[in-house]
Amino acid sequence: MSKEIRLATVNEHNKATDLWVVINNKVYDVTKFRLEHPGGEDSLVDVAGRDATKDFIDVGHSSEAREMLKKYYIGELAAADIKQKSPISCRQVALALGAAFIGITLVYVIRRGVARN
Ligand code: HEM
Known part of the structure; x- marks a missing residue:
């Protein structure tokens, strides 16, 4: 089973050099990717440590971008933190x-x- 990560833990990884985000209830460590992000480092630092689902969708990322997410996946958002x-x-x-x-x-x-x- 994949690892469950609490939202409070994600919130701690909120800076450029330690950058986690939540997208569709999955947690990603994009610390290294931030420097390669075609949309710039700042857009990722802005959402560091929080749920970036809406921001990610609003940009209209390509299917390639959605595919890339797998590379940075580190676990599932804990069930207790998922808004029903x-x-x-x-x-x-x-x-x-x-x-x-x-x-x-x-x-x-x-x-x-x-x-x-
Ligand atoms: C965390 C995982 C993310 C990945 C893997 C990712 C990947 C990419 C990729 C591959 C592109 C190039 C265009 C495309 O293929 O769609 C892109 C563009 C972009 N991304 Fe992201 N992105 C991520 C998160 C975000 C977030 C959270 C934001 C906003 C807060 C964002 C804002 C943008 C912007 C503004 C562009 C430029 C769009 C353009 O110039 O047309 N990205 N991203």
Whole structure:
């Protein structure tokens, strides 16, 4: 089993010469990579010791960049530090409301049609 790393531990590795980041609940040591990073050293130092998932995704990194991550993988973020997603997403609520609205409208239209005849 892969090693579980606490977020508090990741937070300690927050400088250029000791640089860990979390991306998609996986922990990476990019201390050496920072000097080779095509997006510059600073963008990595800015997120040192913390969750960089959003920053990494926002840049729109290539599949090559995502593939490179494997090289720097050191472990999984501890389960206790993983934010649980709400079981019901906003999208599901919107879909359910949309379906209910269409259903009610259909019943109304059909009933009016039946009443006319
Ligand atoms: C930690 C793992 C990371 C790896 C392995 C990585 C790798 C790369 C690679 C290979 C590129 C070249 C373009 C591409 O192939 O997409 C790139 C560009 C870039 N990266 Fe990263 N990156 C990482 C994290 C980050 C983070 C956390 C940020 C932002 C805070 C960032 C910001 C950028 C920027 C601004 C560019 C330049 C984009 C451009 O000029 O088009 N990267 N990165």
